[in-house]
Amino acid sequence: MAMRELRIHGVGGSPGAELLGLDDPAETTLIRGDRSTQLIARREDPSVEGYLWGGLTSGSALQPLWVLLLPFTLVNVAGWAHGARIARWRWMLIRGVVHLAAGLLTSTYVLWTAIIAVDYLGYQALREADLPVGPAIGVPAGLVATLALVVVLLRVAEVGRRRFEARTPDGTAVPEEEAPAEWHPEEDLSSRSFFSHGRSMTWLLRWHAAVLGATGVVVLVVAGLRWGSTTLGLGEIFLVIGLLQILVIVLLAGLTWRGGGQPAGAPVPRALPAVAVTLVVALTNGVFSGLTLLAARAAGMGPGRWGQELALVESFVITVVLWVLLVIGWLLFWRARGRADELPEHVEDQLRRRTAAWRGMALGAHRAPVLLPGMVLVGVAVVWLSMRLRMLRRTVAIIWDVLTFWPRRFHPLAVRPYSSRAVLEFQAGIRHGIREDGGVVVSAYSQGSAIAYAALAPLPQEEVSRVCLLSIGAPTTTLYAQVFPAYFGELSLQRTHERLAAGTGGWRNLYRRTDPIGGPVLGAAEGHAEVDQEVPDPAEEAGSAPEGETPVPLETPREPWSDLAGHVDYRREQAYRDAVAEFRTRLG
Template sequence: MSGGTAERMLDHPMVVRVAGDEHAGFYRPRPGTGVAGGASAGVAVEAYRWGALTAGAAVRTASMLLLLPFMLANLSIWLRPRSADRFDLLAALCRVLAGTITAAFVLSMVGISLDLVGWQCVPYEWCRQDRPYLSWLNALPMGARLSLLSLIPLLALRVIWGMGRRSARALEGFGQPAPHPPTSYREKLTTPGFWDDERTPAWLRQIHVVIGVGTLDVSLLGGVSGPEGSAARLLLVPAMGLLACCAVLLCLPVPTSSTRVRRILLSLRAAAAAVTLLSLGYAVRAGHVPPVAGQLPGYEGGVGVLQSAQGVLLVLLAAVTAARPRTTTGSRPFLAGLGTPVVAAAAVTVAGAFASTLVFRVADQLDRGHVPGALRANPPGVAPLDPPVAYWWAALAGLAALMILAGAACTTYLLTARRRRRVAERIVAQDYPDVPPQAAPRLNAVRQAIARSHVTEELGPMLVAFFLIAALGLAVTTFNAIGLGPTQLVAELTARPTGTALVTAYITDAGVWIISLLVIGFIILAYRSYRSTQTRRAMAALFDLADFWPRIVHPFAPPCYAARAVPELAKRVSGLVGTGKKVVISGHSHGSVLAVAAILQLPPDVLRRVALLTHGSPLGRIYTRLYPAYLGQQTLCEIGEQLDWRWRNLWRDTDPVGGPIFVGHRAKRPPCGVPEAESVDLRLRDPRAVTIDPTDTAPPPLERHWPYHTQSAYQTSIRELTEQIP
């Protein structure tokens, strides 16, 4: 089982699908064309190809890059140090933070349509000159113009809502509905219906749509209220009450009663529709709103308040995560167990970078390349297309975070080089004790490959980088709250404000452009993923870590492919066992994670006829550290016990992804406390030799992460596991 092609997995050129469909299916060699490569006679070899769920659809793969902030927000909760309790404050905070990211997305669209176009550009002749697509808007009163332009954020919200609903129909809810649906905050992978629950993303999707609509209503009413807009200020109360109601619902578990869910969502949608229609109607009737120079009234304050709220939520997330006891995993957890606030902060940073890039690039297009700013006054008659202060800070914070992370990565690589070389030298000396001098170059290449493959375990400096970024984010939040921009701050702190502030302005502009180029690079990569199959597969492999988990925090994240793959695989295994067959599940790389998740869903009578073979598996090396609450070593020990230790794991020191399953055990104490667990991990020497065989012209290749199934140890493990099945 792997994400590659069926022909490659079966090592056979002609295959036929025996179950599933073109997105995910089970394949065997075509009858009459021989057996799969290396298979024994009488043994049926079957490949499960699930890679099309992540890399098969070009549009889906490209959308993963564009939906990156939502994906990171959804991933954050799965990195928590221990599973949920009855009152899961951590999950509630993650959901509220995810709601603010949706609001930030809508605010960026409001900044483009209502603020830059409707309020700042259209009233100025120089801005709308030679632009017939904008000129006609000048004939409309300001209120009607803003009301009409409000359709753009609504349309953008409708697009991402449609993407989430479409992916839910394609992947989620694949299996039969669970008789006892899980709670919103799931505790273990063994929970019935863990993967095939469609209620949670559907519930969250409706709430996030209302959050987006409420954000638009508040922005529109704030813009048209004016000094005499008492009715608009009166309408702000239900609009803000709508957002508060959504925040409360995000903190509560999904109701188990479908009738109650429909009643709550129907009331929420009706209230949102009523408030939106009243807001749009009031804006149209308001007519000519008194003009105010600068930005849309209330818009800059709204962006600053939202980013301040995100900063407070991140602080609470870090505090709650640090206060919770850790789950014993047998290995060092990712970022000292602070993975949840780290990834949540990354989601906020990426969302801010996306929003600032979008707003700045539209502003740059509208003002025909003229860079706005207090130190570079606009020519007479030119629209003051100046984005909010918060976006200037977001661009600078994103640039600083990028530089800090790059510095931490370089520091990690350099500071751990000596330790990794020592480990590589010890392994090479053990595997190749007597090497002739002419094989020294090949031996050095093997040593370097081993040293590079062990960089995955070295993440210490990244924790320092997180704290630096967090401190930077708190400072930015403070400046946003008081409306102080970068140049104004420098001017206040220096005795010679003009020159220093001008340098700061150029640095800020550079930060905006660099962040913009990075986001544009993401868009280009998304386009390449749409056009190129190889790029699509590479990107899908990177996103496997995030899209593996159900959407219980942000409903607009890319779909969870495991919601189909795990129930489908468990059903296929149960069906084969039901016909009296022995089943050895073989999972390579991320396929081993799907195999483990499927085994946790199998009933005991099926498990008695099942064995597990993993190879190139990231379970012990990556997953126990990233997701200690769900795939920690305690869970892996439970899987071994359920299988009666019919489990083998093949790994190589040159593999940058795979490794041993039980990485935390010591020689004096067997893993999981039982001697049988010591037989799980089987290390393969790579390469087989560093000298050239007399019958060959080149030394054996470095296999690294692929292949494993062509090795003799693989076939031996299959035979041994088959014999162990009763």
């Protein structure tokens, strides 16, 4: 039997048999798993296995409701997007400010709900209506609705904690008292307990439950003091919280303006945590102000009765339009800078122009993190449109696959991280292959390369030296190393390469210049030039299957000079087949 090849797919759901190059699910064998994750193998060639994790992000019936948790998820990501090699005091202060931003966000959710349910509908609308039900009943009913939201959010977070965070490094669930110790700031991906911190999640839940309770008390006090007035004035509380949020953003921008740790030659985005928190504030307040406006109109309240909190709506929409135009201009700019002059003369002009355009847009996408500080409000338009366009809903789901890679260390109400299961289970598959065969070839596509990277990081050297990593279309440097340099930065990538190359293993990374997502991981750095290998696009020559093997249906060699592949079909490349054969020989 050949050396085991363990594959893992990218974002956008589980590809099923396609991960193994097959078009018929009947040609696969289920090794283990459930509807969320599975380990499958080719029936005719069990040495090729595939780990399916897409059910963790696309299999939930409640996934459409995740849009309500997007701001919590973004503020959680903000805590991970700081630079590397910074002073410990600044590191701790950054995370403390992010925790403060998270608490203000939690308070904002409760306050906006109270403005709608208690002030606008429960008090003002019933006070003016000629109905037997008045504010004496409407206000308590609004408070019950607000409390119900709080209970639902905390319940969802607690269920997610038990299913995801409260797991040991081998993936098994354990009681909280036996869970790993609380997370410490210096911990990185090399820690075996990085994705297993039920106690930290419990602490976060208690902290935010206290914030929720304190906000509720303030709402009750203000409502009691303003009872009998035209309005309960809950919007004035929001103005205070909004001012605090602005101060937090300014402080966070100053602390994170200088990054560090990105690979040499890579763009260095600035103040990304502040950008994320700004987007959070814009998303939350913009969407809730729109809902409040709808509630006011539904209750027949004229503009003269709207509070100051609704002044956000018009400026919010105008700003979104301006930034959408900026993004379009950015892509057109880089599209025009693409070149394909070196292609042979026999290549048709249309294909030559397409190649140049794809290369230019891919280069622009690789540099997109630099544009993030100017894209603060684009996400709001995406959320709004995603309710109407099916294709855009899938795009939003893919974005969430990237955002929810990170554990919930900064906000317990964020979308639960699939990595708490996927990384640990894939790591278990790697270790199983090492025990059974003496080594394993890991083939990781797109987002799967980040999962594979995190799975390999905490393994002891004697196991890592028996692993060959083949990453294809990997966003490791084009995205993760730029935005999260403390965990995927230059030093971390070089250390991983050195550990893989220390024994019989190694690392090969395939990329195309037309790929907007994948790119080189180490580039031409000294001693690392053999890692990255560019795959020509369009294909320049016909590939061939290894001697004695028949290509599987979905992995037939690409036709030369026929079309562009971009981010897909890497396993149809000759370079992929050669790398797998070389790694199997090396490990064997």
